[in-house]
Amino acid sequence: MIPLYRPGTSLLHRLPVGAKFLGIFLAALIASMFRESLGVLLVIWAASLLGFLLAGIGVRGLLAQLWRLKWLVVVLSVPQLIFLTPAETGYNVARVLAVVLLAALFTLTTATSEILASFERVLRPLDPLLRRLGLSAERISLALSLTIRSVPVILSFYAEIREAQRARGMRPTPRGTVLPLLVMSLRHAEETAEALAARGVR
Amino acid sequence: MFNRSQVASAPTRPASIAPASPSAAVRGISQMAMFAALIAVLGQLPAIPLAGGVPITLQTLGVMLAGAVLGPWRGAGAVMLLHALVAAGLPLLAQGSGGLGAFAGPSAGFALGWIPGAFLVGLITQASWPLRLWRTILGVTLGGIVVVYACGLPVLAFQMGLSLEQAALINLAFLPGDVLKAVIAVALTHSLARAYPTPFSHARRRRR
Secondary structure (H helix, E strand, O other): OOOOOOOOOOHHHHOOHHHHHHHHHHHHHHHHHOOOOHHHHHHHHHHHHHHHHHOOOHHHHHHHHHHHOHHHHHHHHHHHHHHOOHHHHHHHHHHHHHHHHHHHHHHHHOOHHHHHHHHHHHHHHHHHHHHHOOOOHHHHHHHHHHHHHHHHHHHHHHHHHHHHHHHOOOOOOHHHHHHHHHHHHHHHHHHHHHHHHHOOOO | OOOHHHHHHOOOOOOOOOOOOOOHHHHHHHHHHHHHHHHHHHHHOOOEEOOOOOEEOOHHHHHHHHHHHHOHHHHHHHHHHHHHHHHOOOOOEHHHEOOHHHHOOOOHHHHHHHHHHHHHHHHHHOOOOOOOHHHHHHHHHHHHHHHHHHHHHHHHHHHHOOOHHHHHHHHHHHHHHHHHHHHHHHHHHHHHHHHOOOOOHHHHHOOO
16 A cells, blocks of 8 residues: 655645645635636646646656546546536536645645644644543544554455455355455454553553 | 464463453454455455446445444444545545545545445444344445435535536436445345344444
């Protein structure tokens, strides 16, 4: 599992997480509120283009991002062309793409660990409130890192199940694959809980 | 209770030093984390091409199962864990998409609708123990399809500049896949409840 983050040292990389997030959130909000204005659309596109250049990702990186979004463009434009004029469709697709690219810029320039750390910082003052729900910032952080660790484990369970199926010449059906995957994952959850308890996590 | 791996790793453990049994909170954290990872993995498996060429992934099957198996609170918690990691930049949504962009696009409402969706699935499905088939069907349909669509369609319509009816019409292409996943989710939930009832603690506490 490779994070989508691209390491770098540009201005955008060094900006505090909160400021970057707020900036992108506001830009997305403005793009959605002034949806009829061509000026706002051009400014947002210019901002994301500038951001990609500033972050050192460049035009090639931008094109790679756009290529990742090819299905979004297809899914967006085909139905719109049925109901709207081509000009309106192009306008709508351009607006959605601009916002998505801007959000992608946040993801590309901010390390996952940094975002998770800032989650915890935001949650800390909420601790008394969280405790009423039986939670705490620490527990949430623990759950997040457990999840990251569990993805490859569950992928390996899946590989094991597929191998067993192939050995018996079985075709993979959703039911035949997901049921053993569920049992293995939940058993693993139980083992993990016991391991945590043994290490004194309450 | 000893399980295989512990016995294997510590065969000479004296009987007097029993491992501390995990608290409900620790068990819940572990189950939520595992289910969040499971939903992520289900989204990465090869998509099933449906009649009409619309590919479906099993990701929403994972969401339905999260609610049905873990109950309302832990089910919704598993989805929130997944969303937090996606927002933090991990490619855990269907076919390796992720990052903040996943919450900026037209399908953002559907993904966010998974949270109340999983909650409602759990609330209805686990209202009693043993599970009742009609309750599971109702829960998965209302929580896994109706609530998710109710959250997703307005965002889809707004983002695409369409009316709600037009957005609903477009989304009709995904309905057969979602119904199929709901059927699979109901069957899996009941098989699992018979084969491995431990995780259904929400329902088992309100045994009737």
